[in-house]
Amino acid sequence: xxxxxxxxxxxxxxxxxxxxxxxxxxxxxxxxxxxxxxxxxxxxxxxxxxxxxxxxxxxxxxxxxxxxxxxxxxxxxxxxxxxxxxxxxxxxxxxxxxxxxxxxxxxxxxxxxxxxxxx
Numbered sequence: 812x813x814x815x816x817x818x819x820x821x822x823x824x825x826x827x828x829x830x831x832x833x834x835x836x837x838x839x840x841x842x843x844x845x846x847x848x849x850x851x852x853x854x855x856x857x858x859x860x861x862x863x864x865x866x867x868x869x870x871x872x873x874x875x876x877x878x879x880x881x882x883x884x885x886x887x888x889x890x891x892x893x894x895x896x897x898x899x900x901x902x903x904x905x906x907x908x909x910x911x912x913x914x915x916x917x918x919x920x921x922x923x924x925x926x927x928x929x930x
Contacts, residue, residue, distance in 0.1 A: 814905055814915055817895065821906040825893060826858055837924055839897065839904045842877050847897055851883055861886035866909060872898050872925040876895065884909050 822832035
């Protein structure tokens, strides 16, 4: 399955107001890391009380800014509930679950020889 980038329609479908959805996409497209986190926090204020959480991966280094954070996402309290996720390596926004995204990410990284599978 190829992970598709978020669209205004997919962000509206998870419950964001139109203005917030557009602002989030514009912010991601601007490339400012700090602004992406702030925009995700704004989105989280409309969707959940759990805020924004990071997904760390000890087997992967992303950048000096993100270090080993491979994703930031709106925490819904359930790993397999649809949410908004920012892929820090590819700088793309997705509407997916953290669990589904991570499983696909890990499989691609192992197949590409970028990381070793856990034993």
